[in-house]
Amino acid sequence: MAVVLAIDIRNTQTQIGLVLDGVLVARWTVPTDSSETADGAIGVVLQFFEALERGLVRLEPAAPTRIDLPVEAPLSDGAIISSVIPMLTDVWTRAAQRLSKSRPLTVGPGLKTGLKMSLTDPAEAGADRVAEMVAAKTAYGAPCLVVDLGTSTTFQLLDDKGAFRGGIIAPGMELGAQALARGAAQLADVELRTPKSLLGRNTAEAMQAGIVMGEVARIDGLIDMIWNDCGYEAPVVLVGQHAESIAALLAHEATVDQTLALRGLMELYALNKK
Ligand SMILES: Nc1ncnc2c1ncn2[C@@H]1O[C@H](COP(=O)(O)OP(=O)(O)OP(=O)(O)O)[C@@H](O)[C@H]1O
Ligand SMILES: CC(C)(CO)[C@@H](O)C(=O)NCCC(=O)O
Ligand SMILES: [K+]
CATH class of the missing domain: 3.30.420.40 (ATPase, nucleotide binding domain)
Incomplete structure (x- = not known):
């Protein structure tokens, strides 16, 4: 099962989407903290995974009834980040790099959009x-x-x-x-x-x-x-x-x-x- 993290960093809130085999399964929203560290960002993802494991996250309608998440690194196969706070882009990229198997992608110049x-x-x-x-x-x-x-x-x-x-x-x-x-x-x-x-x-x-x-x-x-x-x-x-x-x-x-x-x-x- 391919696990991908979609990370959307906005000025007030940051939202993380868990994508399993191309399906958005669950979302986790935290306040955006401009003094966030890479360690702190990893903590946010761990909280999300733990809350999921304990049945505390409402699953998206398309989610499978049972989700088995990796418990050790790498927690995901890949990650993609969209950030409107330049200072946090690098912090979350470093966090995502440590969490996932492959280099995280960032929305911006150089990324194909097909648009x-x-x-x-x-x-x-x-x-x-x-x-x-x-x-x-x-x-x-x-x-x-x-x-x-x-x-x-x-x-x-x-x-x-x-x-x-x-x-x-x-x-x-x-x-x-x-x-x-x-x-x-x-x-x-x-x-x-x-x-x-x-x-x-x-x-x-x-x-x-x-x-x-x-x-x-x-x-x-x-x-x-x-x-x-x-x-x-x-x-x-x-x-x-x-x-x-x-x-x-x-x-x-x-x-x-x-x-x-x-x-x-x-x-x-x-x-x-x-
Ligand atoms: N209380 C909440 N609990 C869970 N998700 C929420 C909550 N409030 C908002 N969201 C979700 O979080 C995302 C971002 O929310 P919001 O529109 O407040 O962003 P923002 O940080 O103010 O965005 P921007 O900087 O683009 O204006 C939205 O997709 C929204 O559905
Ligand atoms: C306008 C916001 C703050 C909305 O989140 C963000 O998209 C942003 O910082 N945009 C840069 C300017 C632009 O989109 O043209
Ligand atoms: K500004």
Whole structure:
């Protein structure tokens, strides 16, 4: 059985996918720690494996009922890393190197994607956005629009010719809420949830409306602007921590797909492993 680790390092969270014989079996999410060490990163993977062994991890629908994981090094046959934090790329690469039989792959210049990049500098594109485009092409076909609601809110368009046509990068909801609380003396941190009504009757509700409903309006508005700009429309796929709640509030129809980036990593691994 081939064991592959797909590691997706984002600004707030790091997610590890366990891939067995090309099937995504389970996921493990930890906060991203900018002072992480290679030893610490190995610890994260060991925790994941131990939690799996003890039946504490919810398995993906396609997972086999029984999983036998290696208990000694190498714990995996290979690994693929997508990182949007340059400082952590090397740390996780060293960790993955010690965990696996073969040299880990990193999403970035030099890795085959099978994707045409309609960008002025493809090397600049976030590895997460590239991984999402790769999986979107397989799962939804071209054209397709991916909206990622994480630390930042990003839009990635796979155009009607199947190329990554660039997109939009905006501050995410948590960042917006933090900036508001930091910048205004009478405003404090609020929990990010859908307000009871559009017009808040107190400060917290008004802030929730501004952040959550503001995000909904921004996404709906930008989607329309994108269709106007392109001259065609396409399926919309929502990913990231806030995808479910925002999808429910959007005027546009959207599919939530929380494993898109990890599946993109799986595909990139298959395409690039020797
Ligand atoms: N509480 C949670 N438990 C498990 N998984 C989670 C949890 N929250 C989010 N995730 C998953 O972790 C991944 C990353 O989450 P999130 O969107 O918060 O990332 P982020 O680090 O803010 O991303 P980015 O830096 O790209 O904006 C997503 O795929 C999401 O499904
Ligand atoms: C925009 C983020 C932070 C989203 O995770 C990441 O994809 C990134 O750092 N990208 C680099 C810039 C770009 O994608 O064009
Ligand atoms: K920065």
